[in-house]
Amino acid sequence: MAVPPLGMIRALLLRYVLPAVAAVLLVALIGVPALDRLLTDWFRADVQLRARLVMTSIGEPLGALLDKSDTGDARAYLSRVAGDERLLGFIVCGPHAGRVLSTAAMPSVVRCGESDTAGADKSSTLLRTPSGLVEVSRFELRTPAGAAYTVLLAHDLSFIARRRTTARYLALAAIVAAAAALALLAALAVRLVLNRSMRQLLGDISRRRFLDDAESPLETRPVLRRVRQLLSELEAKQRLEIDFRENWTPQALQQVVREQLGSGPILVVSNREPYIHNAGTDGVPEVQVPASGMVTAMEPVMRACSGSGTWIAHGSGDADRLVVDAHDHLRVPPEEPSYVLRRVWLSPEEEAGYYYGFSNEGLWALCHLAYVRPEFREADWQQYVGVNEKFAAVTAQESSTDDPVILIQDFHLALLPQLVRARRPHATIAMFWHIPWPNAETFGVCPWKRELLLHMLSADILGFHTLYHCQNFLETLDRFIECNVNHESMRVTLRRHVCRVRAYPISIEWPPHWLARAPAPAAARAAVVKRFNLVPDVRIGVGVERWDFTKGIIERFRALEALFDKYPKWRGRVSFLQVAAPSRSKLPAYQTLQRHTLAELSRINERFARNGWVPIILVPQHQEPREVFELYRAADFCLVNSLHDGMNLVAKEFVAAREDEEGVLILSTFAGASRELVEALLINPFDVPETAAAIVAALEMPREQRRLRMRLMRRTLGENNVYRWAGRMLMDVARIRQRQQLADWMETG
Ligand code: GDG
Secondary structure, eight states: OOOOOHHHHHHHIIIIIHHHHHHHHHHHHHHHHHHHHHHHHHHHHHHHHHHHHHHHHHHHHHHHHHHTTOHHHHHHHHHHHTTSSSEEEEEEEOTTSOEEEEOTTOOTTOOSSSOOOSOSOTTEEEEEETTEEEEEEEEEEEOTTOOEEEEEEEEEOHHHHHHHHHHHHHHHHHHHHHHHHHHHHHHHHHHHHHHHHHHHHHHHHHTTOTTTOTTOGGGGOHHHHHHHHHHHHHHHHHHHHHHHOOOOOHHHHHHHIIIIITTOOEEEEESSOSSEEEEOTTSOEEEEOOSOHHHHHHHHHHHHTTTSEEEEEEOOSTTGGGGOOTTSEEEESTTSOOEEEEEEOOOHHHIIIIIIIIIIIIIIHHHSOSSOOOOOOHHHHHHHHHHHHHHHHHHHHHOOSSSOEEEEESGGGTTHHHHHHHHOTTOEEEEEOOSOOOOHHHHTTOTTHHHHHHHHTTSSEEEESSHHHHHHHHHHHHHHOOSEEETTTTEEEETTEEEEEEEOOOOOOSSOGGGGGOOOHHHHHHHHHHHTTOOTTOEEEEEEEESOTTSOHHHHHHHHHHHHHHOGGGTTTEEEEEEEEOOSTTSHHHHHHHHHHHHHHHHHHHHHOBTTBOSEEEEOSOOOHHHHHHHHHHOSEEEEOOSSBSSOHHHHHHHHHOTTOOOEEEEETTBGGGGTOTTSEEEOTTOHHHHHHHHHHHHHOOHHHHHHHHHHHHHHHHHSOHHHHHHHHHHHHHHHHHHHHHHHHHHTO
16 A cells, blocks of 8 residues: 655645544534533423422412421421432522421531522522532522421522533534544535646646646646646746756767656658669669758657667669568668668659659748748649658558657648648657748748648647747748747647747757767877878868858858958968758759859859969769768868858858867858857858958967867867757657646546
8 A cells, every 4th residue: 555655644634633623622612511500500490390380389388387386397398208219309498598397318518598509599409418519599489377487498509510511521522523524524524625726727738738838827826836837846846856956968869858758769851761772883772861951850869769769751762662661661770770760752753743853943932031032833732742641651650559659840841730630639849940940921822821720730749940930930920820829938839739839959969970980189180181182281261051042152162252352462372162062952952053063163163273272163963971071070171151041050160170170160150050150250141252251260260269160169069969859859848748747647537
């Protein structure tokens, strides 16, 4: 049997038992003497009435007998009358208080004269005798002959004491019983109120309303207010613990998953897969890690949650089908498999409409303020809906439990929260939006804005990189959707479902595992100089991107042109290496960008190149991560001048790659990363001269300053790594699940 905790026992004693005992004592102290008095008075009144009756009936015969001067007959007569068990006897007194006669059992304290009485009433006196209380009643008697006598009747009152004792016991028993009943009733009432409050509370929790609405009528119920307050405090404490946990490692994340989420599966759903198999030159499938910030971030998280994860993604490689099993499963990473990759197949039409069309020409252009007009076509939208349905069906199929944890990644799958919720109502769904969320006016041009927003709100958590993106999202809801938006707590209630909007700044693994076999910075520099045929002692700048119009590659080239124009001393002394991994090359906007980039590259290089020195070297192919990290380690500066970027992980990777504390980061203020990496040289990418000046500042920065900036940024990143990003989100997921579980328990009794 479970032993109740001491605190609970103490609370019970203080709240119920002690007040009940006090009430009993109070009633006993005041009530029992009062009851005694009351009983005595009642019985005396009874006895006096009885005495009067006796006297009325014996007055005449007694007078006649006394007139005969025969006291013997009168005594005999009175003795017969006194046979009653309570009537002790009679005394007949003469005119001068002399005793005329007395019956046998009359107590000696009863006398004809003034008696030692306890009562003030002359007609009735209470006497204490050794055998108990005696009530003496006096009556004047006038005989038929006119003689005057006083007749004293003594009644035994000892029965009052007996009855009083019995009554005391009964009264005490009644008081104790009443107090116990009252205490019980009070406890039952409290329990009833608590139960009802808890049920309401848990009903609210199950409908995701609890803690969600500061103006809620819950505020008016004290019990709920207290519970609400306690839960808030607990949450705040947990959040603080997470925020101050500096050393986020894969093990720490694993621990969070194990302790907070149990052994249940975690499903990650994204468009891009973490490993792509393409047919190699000899026909053997070759594995490639795609150039994708989402993959860079999620992959280490999946490895850390090893054993409990399945990643569902589009199988986009031309050899992808060759390496999966009958269930389209494959265990990855190839070198050390630790989780399952489930591939989803799309037809060319689906890919064209859903991926290239609606996702990239529509949403990507819509959400980035890079001044590329978004394209919205009905046919693309239909494909987008169809593919989201397909992903939802696969997700449901891969959920081995009723209540899986599902982490949906990015704008390609915006409809998934609702489509999955319809199939798995008890799932805990978190969706992370990897790109910026624009302001309401900008988003408002999307013809299917309402559908997108409504579907997204079925998630339990919607994550963005920055608070600014969260606020834009909430304002967009305010503008276009009928729902309750609480801007302070960042909770949105729609049809009793609560969706929490949160900023989770994404990051990279720390340290990146690619560094384990990376050459030392000096060796990396030598390798890069050799690989790209650079002039000796040249200062190296790098840019690593998907070839995307949001990344500011052309503006970057123009800033380099401005550098060589305005600061000619740097001609021949700086080369810039730009990796541009081809991306979405089928789309006109990307083809135009590529043409434009190549044209600017030729123009600038033709202007300045001399004696084997080339100002800008473009690497227009996908590079292996190992090569990317070699570049980072070889560079004197890294230029990240995105026109608009959710976070930008290249900036973070560059910092992570420089444990030698060398190298300068130049970073766009329009990249989410600029909120954290404040020691970078921050620039407006649209301001070409400013960017050129930043390059000069980077090249001329004193060593100590370089090192201090890098050290500070490395400290920030070490703390805010991707395990922290995932850990915070999963802790929030766990909290939602625990509350749901509590609500379910209460509902099922
Ligand atoms: C989206 C958001 C957000 C690049 N070229 C190659 C290559 N990369 C890798 C980089 C880096 C990743 O791709 C790019 O990450 P970013 O964060 O810079 O950008 P997006 O892909 O646009 O990512 C972005 C991110 O999602 C995460 O939420 O930060 O704002 O736009 O890891 O190293 N990798 C390889 N070869 C290349 O040629 N292997």
